[in-house]
Amino acid sequence: MKILITGGAGFIGSHVVDLLIENGHEVCILDNMSHGKIENINSKAFLYRFDIRDEKVIEIFKEEKPEVLIHNAAQISVPYSVEDPINDASVNIIGTLNILEAARKSGVKKIIYPASAAIFGNPEYLPIDEKHPLEMLCGYGVTKHTVEHYLKIYKNLYNIDYVCLRYSNVYGPRQDSSGEGGVVAIFCEKMLENESPFIYGDGEQIRDFVYVKDIARANIMAIESNSCGIYNISTNQKVRVNELFQLIGKALNRNIKPIYTNTREGDIRNSYMSYEKAKKHLGWKPEYNLIDGVIETINYYKKSMKK
Structure with missing residues (x-):
């Protein structure tokens, strides 16, 4: 086609x-x-x-x-x-x-x-x-x-x-860490460079990472x-930003603390989505869990930062 x-x-x-x-x-x-x-x-x-x-x-x-x-x-x-x-x-x-x-x-x-x-x-x-x-x-x-x-x-x-x-x-390989939505890419790149990334607010806000x-x-x-x-x-999975940070740190074996800063204006506190309609009509459901997806993403940034 x-x-x-x-x-x-x-x-x-x-x-x-x-x-x-x-x-x-x-x-x-x-x-x-x-x-x-x-x-x-x-x-x-x-x-x-x-x-x-x-x-x-x-x-x-x-x-x-x-x-x-x-x-x-x-x-x-x-x-x-x-x-x-x-x-x-x-x-x-x-x-x-x-x-x-x-x-x-x-x-x-x-x-x-x-x-x-x-x-x-x-x-x-x-x-x-x-x-x-x-x-x-x-x-x-x-x-x-x-x-x-x-x-x-x-x-x-x-x-x-x-x-x-x-x-x-x-999230995933090739994501641009300069964008406001690329928190996984930002965390990966910063921690690979042994730098502390910013977390806006208290880090307890919930997101749905696919x-x-x-x-x-x-x-x-x-x-x-x-x-x-x-x-x-979506994944219909509740993930707190702090949990995401800890998961990436553990996968990288980095003991780095984030820098907490003011909540950004307009940021939504909690959001996650149901994919039941897509499952019913398209036959789709997520296959990657967050750990496996993050590990693949980390491996990509490790390779790209060596170039």
């Missing part, structure tokens, strides 16, 4: 590309390389270096004629969406509409879209399921949810199937499924 993936040189996208190729699919990547890295790109995938807002995107779609679009490319920084909501919307809404129109005009049959847990805001109940009320706290959450509405419209008007995958906190290879599998299963709709991709 011919598949076009935007953002395929990035952290999550590159893992999806690898698994697609491993499963025998033909893959082309559309990425402006603002966050993507050349070393992430599978040698069997072809790269088009374009911004998703570029008017020439339609020519790429008409040339490649993909059956499936996986739309990973996005502006992903929550603080940036607060500082510059216009550009945030330009990329995540206008850029996405440019991609959706290219998909429609070139005969794409199905779209896989990674949504975000940022749309839920402070949870009213836990675990969060797909019926949980939405309360976006920033422009980033608004833009990600807006695309969910557009996908439903494109299904109703143009009969393009879609699957939205709402990810919890994704391994990137499980995320890649969810994309494959979404392509193969006849289901159409929105699904949480």
Whole structure:
């Protein structure tokens, strides 16, 4: 199957590309390389270096004629969406509409879209399921949810199937530690350098960490499924940030203490998500536990820091 993936040189996208190729699919990547890295790109995938807002995107779609679009490319920084909501919307809404129109005009049959847990805001109940009320706290959450509405419209008007995958906190090899969401990468890199990482607040906040290879599998299963709709991709496991820090320290055999600092404005205290709907309709469930995923991630950073 011919598949076009935007953002395929990035952290999550590159893992999806690898698994697609491993499963025998033909893959082309559309990425402006603002966050993507050349070393992430599978040698069997072809790269088009374009911004998703570029008017020439339609020519790429008409040339490649993909059956499936996986739309990973996005502006992903929550603080940036607060500082510059216009550009945030330009990329995540206008850029996405440019991609959706290219998909429609070139005969794409199905779209896989990674949504975000940022749309839920402070949870009213836990675990969060797909019926949980939405309360976006920033422009980033608004833009990600807006695309969910557009996908439903494109299904109703143009009969393009879609699957939205709402990810919890994704971690794993190739994650950029400079991003605000990459706490596992930050802890790994800092402790490998015998430095103390910051923990915002008291470290007792709860998160739901899902391994990137499980995320890649969810994309494959979404392509193969006849289901159409929105699904949480998560572990439904409660992990405190302090517990995560201790686990990584033990795996690295490092006796390092963190530096506690003020809670960041807008940070959600506790969040974890149910994946029961994805299990029922996609046949997906997480295969990696946190320990195994963290060990694989640590081994990656050990190798990359030696280069």
